[in-house]
Amino acid sequence: MFKRFFGIKKSKAVVPEAHATVTVPPAVAIDSFHVGLRDALESGWYLHESSELYRGFVISAEDVVLDIGCGDGGNSLFCANHGAHVIVADIDAAKVESTMQRLAETPARMVQGIVGDANPLTLADGTASKVVCMEVLEHVDDTxxxxxxxxxxxxxxxxxxxxxxxxxxxxxxxxxxxxxxFEKPNHIRIIQRDEFEKMVTDAGLVIERHEYFGFYWSVWWLFFWICKVDLSNASHPLLDNWAKTWETLMDTREGEQVRLALNNFMPKSQVIIARKP
Incomplete structure (x- = not known):
């Protein structure tokens, strides 16, 4: 009955030929942090050929760079590799020590370390020509x-x-x-975009640019919390698949247009380049 209903007759049934067996290659491991670095480069970070730590923020051998809240020293390393005098500062003495060791074999003119909460900084007035302060203000009691x-x-x-x-x-x-x-000593405040600008201008600086980047990391961190893996070995199907998706997007012809739109919609961070008059 069913064969008659669908117009199928036994005498005319066709048996498909067996296909050759296809070997599926094993999935290639993907590094979330490598994808994040590629995304950062696309956003204008770590431009070695033009000596820009971030687009428009050029580092030269004549600079004295203060990296406040240096963390693991990635930004300090860039500046040191471009020959600057680098001052690394952090509240964590171990991070200052490890960063100074990391910079020891670079062409930096000089490397100094400061341990403390920057209240006050043990530096003379007018010391630095470049000041780098990344992801610190959200931790600070008195901004x-x-x-x-x-x-x-x-x-x-x-x-x-x-x-x-x-x-x-x-x-x-x-x-x-x-x-x-969201508890001390971690993030104790959420800083609105206009609030960030006001902090900077109230301090007496002139804002030259206010930009946004890092949608990839906004989503990655949301996934990270529910994956329950260690940050030092952050491998999980959810995180790996997200990294692969983002990498695939960046490989497409219109990927950059989409990436920029998402960065403006929900960036991980907002960045200001400012100048002291």
């Missing part, structure tokens, strides 16, 4: 006092590279991240 110290130690005409987490993704993280992520 006005902190920024006033950064301005004090900058030379007249010094340039500042400042970044903080963007409020849209930070608000999303609040619903997923463990409570300690």
């Amino acid at each position: 006005a006092q902190f920024l006033s110290e950064l301005v004090r130690v900058g030379k007249s005409g010094a340039h500042y590279l400042l970044s903080v987490p963007d409020p849209v993704q930070e608000t999303l993280q609040k619903g997923v991240a463990p409570p300690w992520y």
Whole structure:
């Protein structure tokens, strides 16, 4: 009955030929952090050929660079490799020590280390020609006092590279991240975009650019919290598939257009380049 209904007759049934067996290659491992670095390069970070730590923020051998909240020293390393005098500062003595060791074999003119909370900085007025302060202000009790110290130690005409987490993704993280992520000494405030600009101008700096980057990381961190893996070995199908998806996007013809639109919509961070008059 069913064969008659669908117009199928036994005498005319065709048996398909067996296909040759296809060997599926094993999945290629993907590194979330490698993809993140590629994304950062596309956003204008670590441009070695033009000596730009971030597009428009040129580092030269004549510079004295203060990297406040140096962390693992990635930004300091870039500056040191371009011959600058680099001052690394962090509240964590171990990070200062490890960063100084990391910079020991670079062509940096000089490497100094400061351990402390930058209140105050043990530097003379007008020391630095470049000040780098990445993802620090969200940890600080008194942002006005902190920024006033950064301005004090900058030379007249010094340039500042400042970044903080963007409020849209930070608000999303609040619903997923463990409570300690938003407790001292971690993130104790969410800084709105206009609030960030006001902090900088109230400190006496002139804003030259305010930009956004890192949608990839906004989503990655949301996934990271639910994967329950260690950050030092952050491999999980969800994280790996997200990294692969983002890499595939960047490989497409219109990928950059989409990447920029998403960066503006929900960036991981907002970055300001400012100048001391």
